[in-house]
Amino acid sequence: MRKPFVAGNWKMNKTGEESRLLVAELLPELQKISGVDCAVCPPFPYLVSLSNMLAGSGIGLGAQNMHWEASGAYTGEVAPKMVAEFCQYVILGHSERRAYFGETDEMINKKVKAALANGITPIMCVGETLAENEAGRTAEVVSRQTRLGLEGIPAGEAQKVVIAYEPVWAIGTGRAATSEQAQAVHANVVRTTLKELLGEAAAQAIRIQYGGSVNAKNAAELFAMPDIDGALVGGASLKAPDFVAIVQAAAARG
Ligand code: PGA
Numbered sequence: 001m002r003k004p005f006v007a008g009n010w011k012m013n014k015t016g017e018e019s020r021l022l023v024a025e026l027l028p029e030l031q032k033i034s035g036v037d038c039a040v041c042p043p044f045p046y047l048v049s050l051s052n053m054l055a056g057s058g059i060g061l062g063a064q065n066m067h068w069e070a071s072g073a074y075t076g077e078v079a080p081k082m083v084a085e086f087c088q089y090v091i092l093g094h095s096e097r098r099a100y101f102g103e104t105d106e107m108i109n110k111k112v113k114a115a116l117a118n119g120i121t122p123i124m125c126v127g128e129t130l131a132e133n134e135a136g137r138t139a140e141v142v143s144r145q146t147r148l149g150l151e152g153i154p155a156g157e158a159q160k161v162v163i164a165y166e167p168v169w170a171i172g173t174g175r176a177a178t179s180e181q182a183q184a185v186h187a188n189v190v191r192t193t194l195k196e197l198l199g200e201a202a203a204q205a206i207r208i209q210y211g212g213s214v215n216a217k218n219a220a221e222l223f224a225m226p227d228i229d230g231a232l233v234g235g236a237s238l239k240a241p242d243f244v245a246i247v248q249a250a251a252a253r254g
Pocket of ligand 1: 009166170171172173174211212213214232233234235236
């Protein structure tokens with residue numbers, strides 16, 4: 001059985017002080033919950049202090065991006081080893097990185113490989129835009145992103161990857177996919193593509209999170225679906241009670 005995994009994507013929010021307050025609020029509550037993996041993904045400057053706060057807590061820490069090269073003349077970039085020093089996870093290929101920073105499937109594939117080579121669990125994001133959705137291209141787009149993102153990675157390694165299906169039209173809009181819509185893409189597109197690519201065992205082992213306007217109210221319904229193995233949470237991860245409620249809903253999945 002796949003253990004549910006809930007991660008908070010803080011995006012470009014919070015001051016250093018606010019980030020420590022949020023983690024201080026989350027820690028005792030999240031530690032009471034068992035049967036679910038959870039992590040927070042704050043901006044880079046807060047990773048060091050938050051990794052100290054989270055040490056030994058069982059709550060994971062993730063970065064929101066990284067470069068694929070080991071070192072060198074890449075002004076403004078952060079290398080996999082630097083992330084690995086503080087984090088267990090890294091979000092890769094988020095739709096905001098694809099849309100605003102020109103990330104391609106090829107770049108994301110290099111990042112996924114670099115994360116795995118450095119012992120970091122990648123949370124690889126896939127998802128169609130509103131225009132692609134309305135044009136009936138969801139399966140084609142999500143399947144392509146999944147295949148190209150994992151290209152050249154053997155099944156034994158690829159099964160460590162977490163996939164986040166995040167329809168772009170659902171991100172930050174308050175309009176989440178219905179649990180049936182999300183389940184259909186998770187099972188019929190993502191997991192089916194994983195099966196073709198990696199075989200049955202790896203496809204069944206890989207966790208597929210849903211992301212896009214997940215909140216304390218809709219989480220339980222989403223997690224009731226057999227192929228929704230957790231969530232990548234944006235806005236609702238910035239408030240401790242909301243994030244805790246979502247993690248509790250994932251634990252209740254059984
Ligand atoms: P949201 O963001 O929960 O605010 O919609 C999700 C994400 O972009 O990861």
